[in-house]
Amino acid sequence: MSRLGTITRRSFMGLGAATTGGLAVGYYFYTKPFPNPLATMAAEGDAVFNPYVKIAPDNTITIITPRAEMGQGVHTTLAALAAEELDVSLDQINVEHGLPGKAYYNEAMIVDGGPFPFFDEGFIAKNARGSMKVVSRFLALQMTGGSSATIDAFVKMREAGCAARLVLLEAAAYHWAVDAKTLQTAGGIITNPANGATMTYGTIATAAAYLKPPSDLPLRPSSEWKILGKSQPRIEGLEKVTGGRIFGIDVQLPDMLYGTVKISPRFGVGAVSVNKTSALQVDGVLDVIEIETTTGSGFGIIAENTWAAFQGAEALEVEWATPDYPADTGGMKSTLDTAMATKADFTLGKAGNVEKEFGKTASDNFFEAIYDVPYLAHTTMEPMNATAHFQDGKLQMWIGSQAPGLAQSTCASLLDIDPSDVTVNTMRMGGGFGRRAEVDVALYAAAMAAKTDGRPIKVTWSREEDTRHDTYRPMAKGRFRASLTDDGAITGLDVGIASPSILTSVLGRTFPSLPVGGPEKIMLEGAFDQPLTIPNRRYNAHIADLPIPVGFWRSVGNSFNGFFQESFIDEVAHNSGKDPLEFRLSMMNEDEHFPAREALKKVAEMANWGSALPAGKGQGIAHTLSFGTWVAQVVQVDVTDGTVKIEKVWCVADLGLVLDPANVKAQMMSGIVYGLSQALGQEITFSNHEVEQSNFHDYDAMRMHQCPEIIVELLENSHRMGGAGEPGTPPSTPALANAIFAASGKRIRNMPLSHAIDFT
């Protein structure tokens, strides 16, 4: 990695370091525009306006939406941003993901990566966000994650549409020898109202593309929006109800081979010995090759069809080496306990003086609870797969990737070719949830494509391989201790979170040459950064040294810290004899907490919170601010004969600005089901150094008969735009645990809740 990379890397982690010399070195790089990826991919005759818009002479209008469409509707909303300003309708445009390019880097994902609450608009937080903008430009990561795609695109893609429209108008005005201001646009057609003359964008596009748009682009105010702010049908909806061939797994190429992988089920180690005989005897198996990468080592099975490859993988006899991490989940829990007992690695969210407050609090006035959650797998519906074709030193790939640029660069390194010789076609994804930001699946396919004598190969993982080689949501433990007034109010809060480091794991396998440093805010997010006024508080992070691959799982740290903290607040409320809603509101005193208060009040109103419920029923409430979106939820359960039925979920989300209400509501619903699924029995456990679960029979998710009615309302009180894909997840689990307590008096502090109580 270059010096530049090292500098940006350090500042990415530690903030502020970018100003110590990195800027002076890198200023040229910062100001130099990235190349336009469309310049190479446009067909002959296409007029390319910017990295997002191209128009063919026949008026085929293509909008590039360079983020992963994995179910969250991002292609529709991003296309709507450009279409709104271009004055075209969504049903008349083509929408393509496009090739990877630094021009498509994600600034918004990085900007709020500093250790500050979303609502902190103080000098230091704002300054840090400014520095992070610079850092994001250096990193130039084209990544879909952090619920950031729409926030990142909000200005740039509207500007792309606006810039294209303005030069089209200017070219038409020149052609007709009139003033551009007198012309009108609608539906991809330019009209001169003075004489009724019309022309399509396509007619004038080639000429227009030579013109330079003004630097100041007059974006339309929201009051003039025709598409944005209104629910849109998904642009790929028809394909998704007719079996359209849109996923990576559907790729079919001439002369294509099929394959699968058998990667070491013990992380960080490879094979001691292998016997390929039985595998090669399977009808249709052609070859078994060694795979050695930064993400794992093992074997690739090359075959005439996927079924043969799967059978070959099963028949392959391998003895795997023994790693030095604990053999089972019990040992891993001990590692967490050891970390928790050791001095904190870093502290965030400090206020007042916890030790002093605790010192003067009577011993009866403390409340303490310990929570824990297991490793979790993503289990996207579409198992990991990638298709690769390596011929004449050039690699072509088809893959559902949340980080196509990383797939490109890491595969180039693996095959020792230039990244410009790697073409990545990003396919639609059967779920992502963070799993498809990883490069392992691309690396294995590239390694196998290098051994097929120039034939393309589609490499599909079995569900078992997918479940046992995930980049898991880390296990975590939370210790919460509060000092209380005689009246039960919280005066001090001491929090310890023990968990393995996600960034160490991700960077180790993706950028092995880069060092890790600085506070990893994701370990504490969902706890330290919440809208709660507690005069004395601190959040300590205790990093547990466990080499199990961990990664970004829908809502990341918020997925466990939200559960811990919102369960704890609920416990304290009940312990103090207070209503859990009123108790929360009493701690949300600052002006900037306004969206949280409104969301909670609204959801309580929807759920008729506080009204008497029949015996066996109970409601639980929770609020988590994550990815810039304030989400309050009430879960209602029925507990009869010790079995929980999740009946209803009410959800209020405040994103500040809603671009597509129906889609945002669908994302909240999705996040809730994804979150609640954990409680029903999801856990990844280890024995003999290997993951014990393998398929949906032992790692399931919520099914139709378990799914509650879900009612979502949206608010727009927040001062900045928030994301949609992840924020629905964090409050769902504490609201459920709190509801079970309300209904049954049973407090469950460990995930999955199903260990302590049955679900329907």
Place this chain on the structure above:
Amino acid sequence: MNLTINGTPHTFEAAADMPLLWVLRDILDIKGPKFGCGVAACGACTVLINGEPVRSCTYRVGDVEGEITTVEGLSEGNNLHAVQKAWLAHQVPQCGYCQSGQIMAAVALLNTTPNPSDADIDDAMTNLCRCGTYPKIKAAIKDAATALEANK
């Protein structure tokens, strides 16, 4: 081997114990049925054999007797099946990967139970969806039932 799929006869070579799913996807290039688990646990591979829903990932091709319908065979020309129309009206799909199987399971349900209750839907629709589209699936099935009834 010979099979009639979506009304079209196909002749191909495959071992009798090869799962129908892989015959469809890898040999016949019919990509609507999806691979999700390989153990009949998720339903992404659901197709109809003589109108009955089966999980093709564990159904030996040698055991198939009758005509196969996949999601590609539901619409007549550009005219979508009532279930597909309802799926679009409710904007059911998110990632969409499980929806071919969900739609086939719903078609099979409505063939036998034209006016399904919530409990009927819970019993019949055991397919997994990781995007959490269940409430919309339920609503879409009810709308499709109404539409099919009206067209009788």
